[in-house]
Amino acid sequence: xxYDVTMLRAFYAAYKGKMERVRAVxxxxxxxxxxxxxxxxxxxxxVKNYTRGEDYVSFRPDRVAMQDATAQMALxxxxxxxxxxxxxxxxxxxxxLIQAYRGAREDIATATKxxxxxxxxxRDVSSRYGIGFWQPGAGIIHQVVLENYAFPGxxxxxxDSHTPNAGGLGMVAIGVGGADAVDVMTGMEWELKxxxxxGVHLKGELxxxxxxxxxxxxxxxxxxxxxxxxxxxxYFGPGTASLSATGKATICNMGAEVGATTSIFPYDNRxxxxxxxxxxxxxxxxxxxxxxxLRADTDILLAPENYYDRVIEIDLSRLEPYINGPFTPDxxxxxxxxxxxxxxxxxxxxxxxxxxxxxxxxxxxxLSRAVSLARQVEKKHLKVAAPLIVNPGSERIRATAERDGxxxxxxxxxxTIMANACGPCIGQWxxxxxxxxxxxxxxxxxxxxxxKRADGNPNxxxxxxxxxxxxALTIAGDLCFxxxxxxxxxxxxxxxxxSEPVGEELPPEGFAxxxxxxxxxRSEKTEITVNPHSQRxxxxxxxxxxxxxxxxxxxxxxxxxxxxxxxHISMAGPWLRFRGHLENISDNMLMxxxxxxxxxxxxxxxxxxxxxxxxxxxxxxxxxxGISSIVVAEENYGEGSSREHxxxxxxFLNVRVIxxxxxxxxxETNLKKQGMLALTFVDxxxxxxxxxxxxxxxxxxxxxxxxxxxxxxxxxxxxxxESFEAQHTYNELQISWFRAGSALNAR
Numbered sequence: 045x046x047y048d049v050t051m052l053r054a055f056y057a058a059y060k061g062k063m064e065r066v067r068a069v070x071x072x073x074x075x076x077x078x079x080x081x082x083x084x085x086x087x088x089x090x091v092k093n094y095t096r097g098e099d100y101v102s103f104r105p106d107r108v109a110m111q112d113a114t115a116q117m118a119l120x121x122x123x124x125x126x127x128x129x130x131x132x133x134x135x136x137x138x139x140x141l142i143q144a145y146r147g148a149r150e151d152i153a154t155a156t157k158x159x160x161x162x163x164x165x166x167r168d169v170s171s172r173y174g175i176g177f178w179q180p181g182a183g184i185i186h187q188v189v190l191e192n193y194a195f196p197g198x199x200x201x202x203x204d205s206h207t208p209n210a211g212g213l214g215m216v217a218i219g220v221g222g223a224d225a226v227d228v229m230t231g232m233e234w235e236l237k238x239x240x241x242x243g244v245h246l247k248g249e250l251x252x253x254x255x256x257x258x259x260x261x262x263x264x265x266x267x268x269x270x271x272x273x274x275x276x277x278x279y280f281g282p283g284t285a286s287l288s289a290t291g292k293a294t295i296c297n298m299g300a301e302v303g304a305t306t307s308i309f310p311y312d313n314r315x316x317x318x319x320x321x322x323x324x325x326x327x328x329x330x331x332x333x334x335x336x337x338l339r340a341d342t343d344i345l346l347a348p349e350n351y352y353d354r355v356i357e358i359d360l361s362r363l364e365p366y367i368n369g370p371f372t373p374d375x376x377x378x379x380x381x382x383x384x385x386x387x388x389x390x391x392x393x394x395x396x397x398x399x400x401x402x403x404x405x406x407x408x409x410x411l412s413r414a415v416s417l418a419r420q421v422e423k424k425h426l427k428v429a430a431p432l433i434v435n436p437g438s439e440r441i442r443a444t445a446e447r448d449g450x451x452x453x454x455x456x457x458x459x460t461i462m463a464n465a466c467g468p469c470i471g472q473w474x475x476x477x478x479x480x481x482x483x484x485x486x487x488x489x490x491x492x493x494x495x496k497r498a499d500g501n502p503n504x505x506x507x508x509x510x511x512x513x514x515x516a517l518t519i520a521g522d523l524c525f526x527x528x529x530x531x532x533x534x535x536x537x538x539x540x541x542x543s544e545p546v547g548e549e550l551p552p553e554g555f556a557x558x559x560x561x562x563x564x565x566r567s568e569k570t571e572i573t574v575n576p577h578s579q580r581x582x583x584x585x586x587x588x589x590x591x592x593x594x595x596x597x598x599x600x601x602x603x604x605x606x607x608x609x610x611x612h613i614s615m616a617g618p619w620l621r622f623r624g625h626l627e628n629i630s631d632n633m634l635m636x637x638x639x640x641x642x643x644x645x646x647x648x649x650x651x652x653x654x655x656x657x658x659x660x661x662x663x664x665x666x667x668x669x670g671i672s673s674i675v676v677a678e679e680n681y682g683e684g685s686s687r688e689h690x691x692x693x694x695x696f697l698n699v700r701v702i703x704x705x706x707x708x709x710x711x712e713t714n715l716k717k718q719g720m721l722a723l724t725f726v727d728x729x730x731x732x733x734x735x736x737x738x739x740x741x742x743x744x745x746x747x748x749x750x751x752x753x754x755x756x757x758x759x760x761x762x763x764x765x766e767s768f769e770a771q772h773t774y775n776e777l778q779i780s781w782f783r784a785g786s787a788l789n790a791r
Contacts, residue, residue, distance in 0.1 A: 045323050047176070047192055048107070048133040055106060056330035059083065059197060063337045066091055073343035075241055075351055076310055077276040080216045084199040086233035094238040096353065097274055100775050102233035105218075107133045107193060107200045108225050111185040112166060113140035113470075113616075114203035114687060116624030118222030119169045120584050121788055122229055127173070129567050131231030135176040135193070136166050137185035141620055144433065144467030145474040148442075151463050152181045161580050162624060165572070167563065172570040173229075179561035183438025183464045186210070186403040189217075190293055191322045191440055196311040196331040196338045201228055205686040205710060206403050206491060208306040212293025213315050214331075214338055216276070218306045219710055221688030223717035223787050232791075235777065239305045240275040242267075243352030246283025248361030252544050253379075253528055255413070255510035256291030257405060257489065259358060260298040261366035265376025266356060270680040272304030273709050279309045280340050280348065283360045288549045289318035290407035297404045298491045301373040303683070303708055310339035314549075321550045322440075365528070369493045369507035370485075372607065379513065383524035391505050391523065392485040398518030399433045399498075400511045401462070402469035405489035406437025408444060408555075412547030414511040415450045418457045420542055421519060425534040429521025432459040435467045443558030444551050457519075468498050470685075471617035475499040485523055489514045492684065494611050496636065512545040581624040587695055587719050589785040594746065595700050595721070597739040597759065599666060601673040602648045602659055603731075605640035608677050609684035610711060612636035614693055616685070623689065626696050633693040634659040634675070641736040649736055663697035673697075674740050676731065677704040682711020691715045695786075701742055703756065703770060705731060716778045719786040721745075723754060723770040730756075730768040737761040742770070748782070750775050 046052065062083040067074070069091040070082070082091060086102035094101050108130070110118050115136045122130075141162065142155040156163065163180065170177040178188055185202070186209035193200075196214035201207065203225050210217035218236070227234045244263065250256070263277075277299050284292070292309040299307035309315075311331055319328040331338060344351045364378040370391065377385050386393055400406075400414055411434075421428055434454050436442035442464050445451050451461055467473060469490040475498075477484075483503040490498075493506035509517070516527040519542070525532075531539040574581045604612075615632050622629035635646040635658065642656075649655075650662040652669065666673050675694065681704040682690060691714035694702070701721040705728045715722040721742065725731055734740070735758070743755040753769045760766070774782065784790035 046326055049326070051106065051133055052195060052327060052330065055198065056334060059334050059337065062088065073341040073351060075278055075340045075344055076338065077216065077239070077241055077278050077308055079337055080197055080199055096238050096240045099238045100235050101238050102235050103199065105132065105199045105201050105228050105234060108228050109185055109189050109193070109200065109202040109207065110134070110136050110225060111140050111204050112136065112138040112162065113620050113623045114222055115166055116162060116581070117688060117692065118203050118225045119166065120624065121222055121226045122173065123169070123572070124584060124788060125226055125230045125791065127230050129174040130229040132228060134229055135178060136170050137178040137182070137188055138163060138166070138180040139184045139465045140470055140472065142180055142463045142465040142467065143472045143474050144435070144462040147460050148463040155180055161578065165574065165581055165624070168570045168572050170563070171566050171568050172572055174565045174567045176565045177563040179563065181439060181464055182561040183440070184403045184406065184466055186297060187406055187437030187441065190290070191438060195327050196315060197334065201225055201234065203686060205300045205684065206297050208299050208304070209293045209297040209403060211296030211306055211308040212289050213318070214309055214311040216306055216308060219300060219686040221686055221691065221710060221714040221717060223688060224713065226788070237274055240353040242272060242275045242277045243348045243355045244277055244279045245281040245348060245355060245357045246279055246360055247281050247357070248283055248359045249286040250360045250363065253365045253512060254360070254363045255365070255512055256287055256294045257510035258363050258366045259360070260295045261368050261376055261508065262358065262363065263356065264298070264301050264368060264374040267302040269301060269372060269374045269683055270303045270706065270708070272299060272302035275304055275353070277304045277307040278340070278352070279307070280345060284309055285312050285314065286360065287314065288409055289315045290409050294404055301491055303680070305709060311335055318550070321555065365510060365513050367487070367507050367509045367513065370505035371493060371495050373491065373493055373508055379526050379528060383526060386523045392483050393523050394485065395430050395487055395517050395521050395523050396484045397431050397433065397486045398514045399468050399486065399488040399490065400514055401435030401437065402466065402490040403437065404491040405511045406435060406441060408441055408551055409547050409549050410489070410511045411436070411441070411445050411450050413545040414515040415453050416546045417512065417515040417519065417542060418453050421457050424540045425536055426519060426532055426540065427535060428457045428519050430518045432457065432518050433462055433468065434459050435462045436464050439464050439558035439560055440555050443556040447556045448551060471497055471500065472620065473499050487514045487517045494609055494684065497611055500617055516542055579625065579628060580621060582626055584626065586789050587785040589789065590783045592746070594744065595672060595742045597741055598672050598674045598700065599651050600734065600736065600738050600740060601663055601675050601699060602634055602637060603640040603676040603734055603736070604637040604678065606638055606678060607683070608637050608681050610682055610687050610690040611684055613682065613690035614687055626692055629689055630693040630696050631660050633663065633697060651737065660697060663699060667698040671698070672700040674701040674703060675699055676734050677702065678731065679705045680708050681706070682708040684708070686710045688714040688718070691718045691720060695720055712773070716774065716781060717787040719782055719784070719789070721782065723772050726753065726769040726771050733758060733766050733768065735760055748779050
């Protein structure tokens, strides 16, 4: 079935004419990313050569997707926008609030009951404003979008950092906070800094144990977690045609781990085949009609170094399987070197759980290659040494895998088949263990492996690999096992090797139809009610406008040390239940951040009591006393999820400034949207000047202007002062958000 076919026909009918106008103005060869960006300018008359990494540009995306955890806050904001209906096709996907525990049937039943209030709210708001609604169990947002909505040449935003998954079908798909999604849903211009372009030249073809996941695992090691910030990663070269559409999506999905704005592949026959297999032959035909402009121009392919800001080459035929981790997704190690790393660093060698699935690796091809290894367990008389958990990506994938015998094979080797949902990948895992704080190792086919993320245990060493490698290590139960070279001892005492994984790109018999659980867009006058005493939902009140003065003598709330992701700022897991209740979820603010002065988490000095206490409790006390506070941080602050709660919570608790060495892109935007002041050190060494008992002033707000630095004054406890400059990236529009108190206030 083709959803939103009217919009799609109009898009492709206009695409050629838009491209002609863009070419006439720019007068130079175009990358694929440039073609899509320039044909989605909010005002088509504003075509000009924008400076990458500097100019802010207004765009008009084609659609919006929201997952249930972030949709709550996005829709609460949309309700205050005064619209009767969304301006672009939009969907809500219930995938984050389902806890993985007993298995799909029980877990969905439990989630449906425990989250009834939230699900009813999301369904009713969707019905009221013309939004498509995918019910619990229908699938993970990014897999459902890939199967039903993504289209070559299009542009979308999604309230999840892994929205770039749709780049596997040649779409510019960007993760954003809820306020950004509201801009698009209300038909307003959506602003983005014109991204830099990183070209990744793929040549050769994958073979043996190597999988598409290994492309991005290797690239993460090259770029690090912030090397792609404010950049689009565009894949090109002959190797792109050798990858399946879902393999391309996996690579794009995990581009979020290097901070990339999005990632994208050129349109080709593999994408067309996938579109047809998922019931969208008409979309493939329309894309074929403009196929020449759904890839980079020939001149660019001949001399990519002249057109991309950076070019990286990867030879797929020589690519080795990788394992990344622990605790950060860019710690990349080829399998041939991994055993040595495990032993040298004292990682827990026993592999205790294998987890396959998530939005990154839950396609039919992923499951079929993993199940080819599972079938060898019985055939070669092996035992599976570790528990296995499988999360299918969608109901369509699950139903097809069940029909084709995959589910049965997984279950025969002891796997628990969880719901078609995120589950352990985003901390929704009720893990049963002998000691919830014991050091242990797990291997997943997920995308993130921050400390505590999967199970809440800071001593769980989580490693990221392909589904194939995850399955092999699950069979072995040993992190030092290399399936390319090592043998296993079977039940008869014989040494046997696992054969290379094999699998089908698409189901030979076509996809099966499952119970999709989809409610199409309607525009009914549904009454939306929120119980004022609810612990799950809370209507939003506008944040106060800027008072018109400098911010003086703010106590330091916390100076964070090391990595401070959105997981550290606003934890997921059990806290997901409060994503629609700003006051309640603010109790988790920065509880995972490490205090630079004592090395502890959730323990900061409270100047009002002269004692140490939780971060949120201290901020609440300051707020009750009418005191604003400031947070100081290190590099890439706000890395990870798009959750805008990490910006809204400090705003709610009267934190006025985040001063960091650098910011992750989505989080910096979220801070600006909520009326926060996001500043960076001009000299990063000034971070060391800040003392625990400082009162801090930010001077220059009355002259707030693009490119104008602020003066930060430190009032030390001993009566001395120090000062330094801090810079910002606000433009005039974003400054108006700050003055109004938030972007929503400034409408």
